[in-house]
Amino acid sequence: MRVLDLTDPLGAAGARALVGIGADVLRVDPGGDSGGDDLAARTHWHAGKRRVPSGDLDALAAEADVVLESGPVDTLRGIGPGGVSRWPDAVHVVVTPFGLTGPRCAWRGDDLVLASAGGMTWLGGRPDGPPRPPPFGAAYGLAGAHAATAALLGLLARDRTGQGQLVDVSAQEAVAATLETGAITWIHAGRVPGRTGGVYEHVAHRVFPARSGFVAGGWSGSERMWTDLLAWLVEESEAEDLTDARWSDPLVRWLERAHVDAVVARFVARRSAATVAAEGRRRALPWAEVVAPARLTGNPQLRARGFFRTVRDPALPGGAVEDVGVAWSPAPTPCLDALGDAPAEQPWRQERRARRPRPGRRPLDGVRVLDLTWVLAGPYATRQLAEHGADVIKVESVHRQDPTRFAPSMHLRPGADPDDSGYFLNVNRGKRSVALNLRTPRGVELLRRLVPHCDVVIENFSPGTLARWGLDAASLQERHPGVLLVSMAGLGATGPWRDAVTFADTLAAMAGLTDATREPGGPPQGLTFGLGDMVAANAAVLATLTMLAQGRGGHVDLAQLEAMAATVGPEVVRAALGEPEPPSAGGVHRAAGEDRWVAVAASGADRRLRDVTGDTDLATWLACRDPLDAATVLQAAGVPAAPVATGRDLVEHDEHLAARGFYPVLDHPVAGPVRHEGVVARLAATPAVVERPAPLLGEHTAEVLGGLLGLGDAELADLRAAGVTT
Template sequence: MANDAAPVKFLRGINVLDISEGVAGPFCAKLLADMGADVIKVERPGSGDLMRHEGPFLNELSDLEMSPSFFFFNTGKRSIELDMYKEESKSTLHKLIQKFDVIISSDTDSTLSEHDLGFEFLRTINPKVILTTVTGFGSFGPRSHYQSSHLISCAVGGWAQLCGTPDREPLQAGARVTETLTGAYAAVATLLAVQGRNNHGNGEHVDVSAQQSVLAGAQMPTLFYEYQGLLPERYSSVGSGAGGAFMLPTNDGYIGLNALTAPQWVMLCDFLGRRDIAENPYYDGVSWRNPDHRIEEIRAIFQEALKDRTAEELFHEAAAWRVPFGLVPTLSDLFELPPHKERGFFTELVHPTAGPVAIPGVPFKTTAGEFEIRRPPLLGEHTDEILEEIAGTSGDVAAAASLKDVNDLPLSGLRVVDLSMFFAGPVGAQILADAGAEVIKVESVQRIDGWRGAGGESDSELPSWESSPYFNWVNRSKKDITLNLTDPRGQDILKELVRHADVVIENYTPRVMANFGLTYDVLKSIKPDLIMLSLSGFGAGNSWSDYTAFGMSTEQFSGLSHLTGYADDAPLFTGMTGGDLYSGLIGAWSLLSALNHRNLTGEGQHIDLSQIEACNLYLGDLMATWSLSEIDPGRMGNSRFSEIPQGIYPCANNRWIAISCATENQWDILMAELGVVDWKVSTVHDQIAAWTASKNHVELMDYLQALGIPAGAVMNGPELLADKHLMDTGAFILQDRPILGEKHYPGQPYHFKLAETVGNMRAPFLGEHTEEILLNLAGIAPELLKELYEDDVIGTIPIAAR
C-alpha cells in the first residue's frame, strides 16, 4: 500500500462505549479500536480511569497522562468525563447507549442492573445493543461476586498448579497475561456477536469469565485427569515435550530447547552430539509427564554442552536442523529482534505529555492495507465533541415489541477450510466452529495432525491417533477429511473446496503452501473474496520466516518466559501450552475483523500473522513501561508493581491459596484476621503462611472473599472438574467418543445469553467425513474414490501405522 493511502479500518462504523476498568475490559476495547471501531472511554471527572494512577512512572513522578499501562490499553480511544452513576448523568448516558453498538463493562450484569445498566434495561433503550461483561468469575454462578486479579486467576484457573518447581510455592505467570488473555477472548466474543447481529439484527449479552479463560489455556490438569487419572504437578522447569523441554543458560543468556515430538527429541539429541541419550533404554519414558531424576540428569548433560555457546548461534544452528529452539529475550531485547524490526512490528506514538512511546503494533500484515494505531486520549479530551455528537439523540426507551429472545448462531452459513495442525491454528478454527461455522479440517495419511499422537490413553482400544485429549479438545465441532496435498489430485480437490469456502486457515511456515502450489494468489483466483489466515511462527517476509516454531518457543520469544519465575532463579514455562493459545486467539480476532471488512466492501484478503508478535501483544503494557522509563521488572515471583504484598501460601494437605489485596482497606482486614498490628515486608509473608497452613484452601478462599479480601484456591484437575461454580456456569463440555466414552473438555470462556455456542459435536476421526465432503461439496465422482484410496490421496489410517 502506498504510504499516503488511508489506513484500513476493518471495524469502521462500529461504535463502542468502554465503561470498563482494570485490564481485560480496556484491552478488549483497545483491540476493537485498533481495528477501526470508534471507542469512547467513559472516565471519572477529575481523576479518570484507575489505571491512570498505575505506575511505574518515569522518575517516580505520578501523572494522569504518564501511566504506561493506561497508554497501551487505551490506544485509539476517545475520552469523555462522565460520572455514570449520578442522576444528572443518566440522560447523557442513555443517549450514548442509544447511539452505540457495543458496551464493554468490567462489572457483572447484576451489578450493572443495580444502576439501570443491566442487559434487559439496555435493550429497552437500544434493542440492538451488545453488552460485553468481562469479570473474574463471570456474571452468573455462586462465585460471580468474587473479586479477582491476575494472581487469583492463575490459581483458580489451573495455571499456578503447573507453574513453578515442585519444591517451592506455585507461581503466577509473568506479566498480567491472564487478564490480557481474558480481554482477547472478550474481543473475539464481541466480534462474534457483531457478526451475528449482522445476520439476524438482534442485540446480545456476552459474558466473559477470567477463570474460564485461564482454564481454556490450562487444559492439561483437567484433560490429564479425565484421560489418564493423572495429577500433573509443577513441571515448569521442564516444560512440555516428548522427552522434555528446557530453558538453560548459555554464556550470554538463556536458550529454550524444545522437543515437542519424538522425532524432534531425536534431532535435539543429535544436534547436541548426544544421540546416545535418545537411544539409551534408561531414558525411555522420560518426559514432562514424568519429571523424575533422569530429567535432571539430562538437564545437566545438556547444560554442559551449552555452557560455552551463545544463545543466538545455538538458535540459528538448531533452526537449520528444524529443531524449534527459542531465545529468551528481555524487554529491551524484544525491540531489537530481527523479525520485529524487519516487519515493523513496534509502532512509536507521540503523546502530548509522555512524548514518543514505542508499543507493540498490529501482529499481522494484510493485503487489505495498513492500520493506524492512534495514541491514547488525554483525560476528557473529547468530552465536548462527543456531547455535540449526541445532542440530537433522544435517549428514549424503545418499543418492547422490537425485542427478540433467541438468536441464530453467529457464524451460521460460514464455511472454513482448516489446514492447520497442533494448536495455534486449530484453536482459532475451533472458535469459529463453536459459533456455528462449518469447519472442514484437512489432514493426510502421510502427515496427520501432530496432536493426534499426544497424551492418549495407552490402554485404549482406539488407535493412538484417535485418543489424544488435546486433539479431541481443540477439534470439536469440526469435520475431517484427508487429502495428500503433494499429489496434484489432492491439490485440485482442495481448490474445489476453496471455491465453496469463505475462509482458509493454515499455520505452516510460508514455504509450505508455496510448495503445494496453494498460495493465496492461487486460491484468490478461484475465490476472489476468500479470507486466508496464515499463522507462522515469525511471519512472512523476514530473515527468520522459514524457521520452525512451536508454542513453547513462541512463549519464550514473547518475553513471557523472561518474566515468569522465582525472583532469585531462572526463567520458567508458564505451565500451559505455551504461546499457541495466544496466537490462535489473535488469529480469530483478525479473522472476525476481516469478515466485518468483507461485509462492508466485498473484499477478501490474506492475513499474514506472526505468532511471536501475537504473543508479545499480551504484555504490551510492559513494553510501554520499558519505552517510557527503561524499567524491566524481570522475574517477580508472585509479586507485582504495588506497595501491598501478595502471594501464594501453603494450606492443609499440601494445597495452596493465593491472596491478592487490591486496597489498603483489604490489607488492613487481612492483618486484623492475623492479629498483626505492625507488619514488615521481610516477615509478613511468613506470618500469613503460618496462619493459612492448617486451613482448607477452598474454605479459606470462600471465607476471605466473604470478608472482602480477594483470594483464590490453587486448583488442580479434579478440583476444577468438580467445582460447583464451573459446573453451574457450563465451563465444561461433555462429549461422548466411541470406546473412550464421555469426557469433559473446557468450553469457550464466553457465554451468549440469547445464542449459546455449539461445542457439542465430538472431534472427528481421521478422514471421517472425506467421502461426504468429496462427493457432496467437491463434486468428485463416486467411481474415483477407489482410485484415490488406493493411491493414498485419501484414507483413514496413517501410513506410519500400517
C-alpha cells in the same frame, strides 16, 4: 464500529484489541483509568481512544455498536435487576471475574486470583516451591481477548437478527479454557500434572543455561527435529553416545529423556545463547534466546514487520514513546495519540450500512472453514469458529501426522490410539475430518478443489508450504475470488526470520515472557503449557471475525510472536521510560492439606484482611484452613482470594463452574462420554453449541468429497485404493 469503553483492568486488553482493528473507541473513565498512577500502563492501554464525559451513559450507549464493560458484578453500570442489560440494542459485552451467574458471581479477583481460580497458577513454579502464575497479567489478557472476539460475534449475529444482545465473559473460564493439558489430563488419565520447574511433560522442551544467557528449545516434533539436532551435535563432536542405534527409536528417547537432555545441556552450556539461537534458526530447529521485554524493540524480525508503534503524548518525556503493536491489525498504525478529549463537534456516528439478513441464528451459520492447521494454536482457533456455527472441514493425514493425534505422549490416557487421543479430542470437537495424502498429486488437487466451496482457509504451516501446493494467497484468489486466507506462522510470512521453526516455548522466550518466570536470584523456568498458542489462536479468531464482519477476503498474515509480544506492552513502555516495576500486593500462600494453596490479592496492611485475621499473620491464619473455606471467608470480607486450583479441582470440585455447565459431556464413538472445556463467550440470544465430538481420522472424507465435489462411490473407492484418501 463505535465502541463505548467502560472497562477496568479486567477488560482493558479487549478495548485495546478493538482499537487495533480500527474501531472508534470512546473511553468513559470509570472513576480512575486502568493503570492508576502507572504512566506506562495508562499509555499502553489507552492510546488511540477518545475520552468522553460520563454524564449521560444511556445516550452514549444508544449511539454505540458495542458497549464493553468490565469489573466486579456489583460495580457494573449496564446490568439491571435480574441480570438484564440496560442497553439491549447494543452488543453489550460484560467481563467479570467469575461471570454474571453462578454461586460465586459476586466474588472479586485480580489477575493473580483469576489465574489461580482458573488453573494456570498451579502449573508454574518448582515442585518444592509455591505455584507461580504466568507473568504480565495473563488472566486479564485472556479475558480481554475473548471480550474482543465476543464483540465481533455479537455484531455478526446482529447482522442476522437485527438485534443486540448481552454477552457474558467470565475471566475464570477464559483461563480454564487455556490450560492445554492442565485439566484434560485429569479428564482422560485421572492424573493431575504437577509443577515441573519449566520442563514440559508432553514435549521434550525446556530452558537450558548457555555459557552466557539462556535458551529455550528441545527435540520434539517431527523426526527431523531429532535427526537434524543430532547431526549438529555430531558435527561439533559432542553427540556423546546419542549416535548409538538405540536412540533412533523415539520411544526410547522419550523414556530416557533425562539422559538426552543432559547431553544437550552440556552442548548448549559451551556456547552463548545468541549463538545457539542463531544456528538453530539457520538449521530450521526450534531454539530461541531468552530475552527480557526491554530487548524486544531490538528484535530484527519485529522491526522488519513494522510491529512497533509510537504513542504521542505531551505528558511523556520527549513527547512520545515506542510501544508494542497489537496481536493483529488490518491496517497497522505506526503512530497513535494518547487518550485525549473528543472534540465537542465530533459527529456521534455515521449511518450503519445496510446488510441483507442471512439465514441462521448463530453468528457463523453458513460460513465454511477449510482447516489446514495442526497441533494447538490453529486447532484452538478453528474450534472456536465451529462452536459459533462455522462448518469446519479439517484436512489431515497419516502421512503428515499431527502429534496431538498420533504422538503417544499426547494421548494422555494409557492405551489410547489416534482416534481417541485426549489432546486431539479437546481442541478438535465440532469439526469434520477429511483425510488426504498431500504427498500425492491427486491429494493436492482434491484440496485445491475444496477451496471454492469455502469462505475461509486457516493454516499454521511454515511459510512457503501452501505455495508448494499452489495454494498461496494469490493462487487462492484466482481459484476463489474473495476467499479469506488466515496464516498464523510462528514468526509471520515476511521478515528475516520468517523461515525459523518455532514451538510455544521458543516464542515465549523471544517475546519476553520466559525471562519473567525467574524466581528471585534464580534462572528462568519457562511456561509448561501452551499459553502463547492460545494467545495466538485468539488473535486469529479476532482477525477472521473482523474480516467476515467487513465482508472482506484477502490474506491475514498473523505472526504468533507478535500476538505474544503484544501482551508485554506495559513492560516495554516502562523500560523506555525508566519507570520501576510497580509493587504487587498479595501472593500465593500455603493452606491446610498437602500442596494446597490460596491466592490472596491483599497485603498484610490491608484493613479488610486484618478484620478477618485479627492479630494473626495471614500465613499462620491460612495454614490451618481449607483453601476454599479460607477463600470464601476472605471474599465475604471484600478481599479477593481463591484456591489455587488443579485440573481435578476445576473438573470435579468447582461448584461454580459446574453450575455454569463449563465442562459439557460429549459422547465419542471410541472414547465414550468425555468432558470438554466449555465456551468462553456466552451470547445470550445466539449461544454457541457444543454437541459434536472430535472426528475420527477421515470420518467425513466420503461425505465431504461426495457432497461438495460430487465424487461418486466408484471414484471414492479408487481414491482409497490408491492411498490418496483414508
